[in-house]
Amino acid sequence: MKVIQFVPTLESGGVEQGVLEISKALVDAGHESHVVSAGGRLVDQLINEGTYHHHWELHKKNIFTLRQVKPLATWIEEMKADILHVRSRMPAWIVWKALNKIPEQKRPKMVSTIHGLYSVNFYSAVMSKPENIITVSDSAYSYLADNYKNTESKNIKLIYRGIDKTEYFNGYKPPSDWLDKWYTDYPDTKNCKLLTIAGRISPLKDFEKIINLTKDIHEQSNHRVKVLIAGEAKDKHKKYLDRLKKLIHSLNLESDIYFLNFRKDIKNIYAISNIVFNTSNKPESFGRSILEPLSIGVPSIGYNRGGVKEILEELYPYGSVEPNDSKSLLNKSLSILDGNNKDIKENTKFLKSNMCQSTINFYKEIITC
Numbered sequence: 379m380k381v382i383q384f385v386p387t388l389e390s391g392g393v394e395q396g397v398l399e400i401s402k403a404l405v406d407a408g409h410e411s412h413v414v415s416a417g418g419r420l421v422d423q424l425i426n427e428g429t430y431h432h433h434w435e436l437h438k439k440n441i442f443t444l445r446q447v448k449p450l451a452t453w454i455e456e457m458k459a460d461i462l463h464v465r466s467r468m469p470a471w472i473v474w475k476a477l478n479k480i481p482e483q484k485r486p487k488m489v490s491t492i493h494g495l496y497s498v499n500f501y502s503a504v505m506s507k508p509e510n511i512i513t514v515s516d517s518a519y520s521y522l523a524d525n526y527k528n529t530e531s532k533n534i535k536l537i538y539r540g541i542d543k544t545e546y547f548n549g550y551k552p553p554s555d556w557l558d559k560w561y562t563d564y565p566d567t568k569n570c571k572l573l574t575i576a577g578r579i580s581p582l583k584d585f586e587k588i589i590n591l592t593k594d595i596h597e598q599s600n601h602r603v604k605v606l607i608a609g610e611a612k613d614k615h616k617k618y619l620d621r622l623k624k625l626i627h628s629l630n631l632e633s634d635i636y637f638l639n640f641r642k643d644i645k646n647i648y649a650i651s652n653i654v655f656n657t658s659n660k661p662e663s664f665g666r667s668i669l670e671p672l673s674i675g676v677p678s679i680g681y682n683r684g685g686v687k688e689i690l691e692e693l694y695p696y697g698s699v700e701p702n703d704s705k706s707l708l709n710k711s712l713s714i715l716d717g718n719n720k721d722i723k724e725n726t727k728f729l730k731s732n733m734c735q736s737t738i739n740f741y742k743e744i745i746t747c
Contacts, residue, residue: 380410381461381741384469386437388418390640392666393465393493396539401429403734436469451476459486461741465493470504487744492518494663498525510744514539515685518663537736539664540729546673548724552646570602571715574651576644576667579611579619584659593629594708601715608647610640648676653714656680665689673725677714692727696720
């Protein structure tokens with residue numbers, strides 16, 4: 379079986395991580411795996427694990443990207459793939475248009491994955507066009523069914539995202555040499571409670587909530603806390619990062635909040651944290667940044683909606699708060715910092731092994747139909 383996955387770039391993020399995981403699973407199972415992207419820091423890992431990478435600039439939202447429809451159609455036909463798997467809207471449009479230029483009897487099967495609860499409009503509708511669709515959570519499934527009635531007769535498969543239980547397990551501790559380097563680099567964090575939030579620096583993640591929470595914790599408790607923000611600000615979001623820094627300055631929190639940029643060692647950062655947060659200002663389709671810390675036994679707090687709600691309901695209901703309820707966010711945080719947190723259930727539902735096997739089985743099912 380030959381599978382080609384399409385993703386905008388391979389820099390960082392949950393979608394990209396899933397692409398790598400499915401790619402490796404395909405290779406390990408003896409299939410031929412290809413990924414199309416505009417490149418990024420994860421390409422070397424992808425290639426080293428046996429997948430072929432093809433550089434196409436399909437992610438730019440402008441009229442010139444449409445020029446690639448015809449050459450992409452020729453390339454797809456030459457590749458003789460069994461499955462084309464699109465994971466993002468702009469590449470999906472180009473692949474969809476290219477596919478329709480290929481004679482029907484020569485077209486590979488097309489699959490889309492609903493990774494986000496996108497704005498409902500013409501642009502987003504492309505993710506509902508293929509006959510075969512994967513949703514990453516119940517929330518994503520409901521989003522699709524509620525907003526795109528053309529999917530009622532389509533082949534829709536719910537496949538949860540997941541983590542590797544051999545890497546993310548309850549009680550995981552960072553290596554001593556990592557800890558030594560961490561406390562050399564950040565000595566002021568050693569005797570403090572650590573609050574962590576991970577993700578790209580963008581308004582969607584609403585980092586202001588955690589900055590204001592930090593001020594409230596200082597004012598209403600004796601806990602010494604430091605905040606770790608693990609993520610990078612790219613392009614247009616650098617202005618948002620500047621706004622965050624101005625807010626931090628106005629609250630006199632410069633010595634308490636650390637911007638860590640992109641980190642490959644996020645698991646270790648989670649492991650030394652006392653609480654991990656996800657306070658995105660819109661519902662998310664899944665919530666890997668909540669699942670990963672919970673899977674190693676770190677209390678995590680998130681809003682009671684979307685995929686984050688599903689993960690918390692399964693593993694740690696105590697960590698669920700209503701969206702934008704700053705008082706509950708503070709009270710629950712203080713309760714956990716005081717040692718009153720509840721037990722975290724072992725993760726047996728959101729596993730990478732389940733995700734990979736279910737996805738490969740779905741590909742096989744599609745090919746034989």
